[in-house]
Amino acid sequence: MVFDILTLFPGMFDSPLNESILGKARQRGYVEVRIHNIRDYAFDKHQVTDDRPFGGGEGMVMKPEPIVRCLEAAAGEGPRPRVLLMSPQGRLFNQELAWELSRLPRVALICGRYEGVDERVAAYHADDEISIGDYVLTGGELAAMIVIDAVTRLIPGVLGNAASAESESFAEPVLEGPQYTRPQEFEGHGVPEILLSGHHEAIQQWRRGQALLRTKKRRPDLFARLDLSPLDRKLLRAAEEDCEKRSGRMEVAEGPSLCGPGALPCSEPQR
Ligand code: ADE
Numbered sequence: 001m002v003f004d005i006l007t008l009f010p011g012m013f014d015s016p017l018n019e020s021i022l023g024k025a026r027q028r029g030y031v032e033v034r035i036h037n038i039r040d041y042a043f044d045k046h047q048v049t050d051d052r053p054f055g056g057g058e059g060m061v062m063k064p065e066p067i068v069r070c071l072e073a074a075a076g077e078g079p080r081p082r083v084l085l086m087s088p089q090g091r092l093f094n095q096e097l098a099w100e101l102s103r104l105p106r107v108a109l110i111c112g113r114y115e116g117v118d119e120r121v122a123a124y125h126a127d128d129e130i131s132i133g134d135y136v137l138t139g140g141e142l143a144a145m146i147v148i149d150a151v152t153r154l155i156p157g158v159l160g161n162a163a164s165a166e167s168e169s170f171a172e173p174v175l176e177g178p179q180y181t182r183p184q185e186f187e188g189h190g191v192p193e194i195l196l197s198g199h200h201e202a203i204q205q206w207r208r209g210q211a212l213l214r215t216k217k218r219r220p221d222l223f224a225r226l227d228l229s230p231l232d233r234k235l236l237r238a239a240e241e242d243c244e245k246r247s248g249r250m251e252v253a254e255g256p257s258l259c260g261p262g263a264l265p266c267s268e269p270q271r
Pocket of ligand 1: 086087088112130131132133134135136137138139140143
């Protein structure tokens, strides 16, 4: 898969693209990232890429011509990329879109700066405007990096344990439950006893109950979309009962209370 990044700040991508899973995915040829400097496509000798907004107002707007010339040069002879304009006004990026993009041969990401990008880029040259969340960054570079990261890990072969990404593609939107590792006791806090029991099936069921409970508490919007089986309902009820039972008291031997006051993974007040 090829990513084309169109940016005024190519240096921002240096280290994130070279580290960890992304670095390996590039080395092993699963993804190729081509960085294009929009400034190289400005016409004038000062290489101006922005200008004042028509109609007045604060700040500067990115001019359309350098971006479009850069896009045309980047697209070159290969397959036409899906063109995404990174912008806080865009469609919210999510896992479903990450899966969709991971199946494409080529994606171009235009990183906006300043107060925005001339609307004619979005209207006539981009296939989609994408936002990574309801907050405003100083530019689209970090947003583009997030999209590249989320998409790359879904490309078959990129994660060592391919099953871990694959299982997500079919999974409903359920948050991960709490995870623990050694030491068994940390700062006086233990881990849930069931995890030490060796009963594989009981552990799986406990995890499912915790995941459902966490989703219900933290993300009622996701929870409302779930189609729970009778077993799910039972496991969720068990998790809720456990939570209530432990609420207010920390039982070190059994691990932290997963609900109620104290330091717990599922204790956040319902939003
Ligand atoms: N550029 C600035 N803020 C952004 C956001 N939230 N998502 C995508 N691009 C952006």
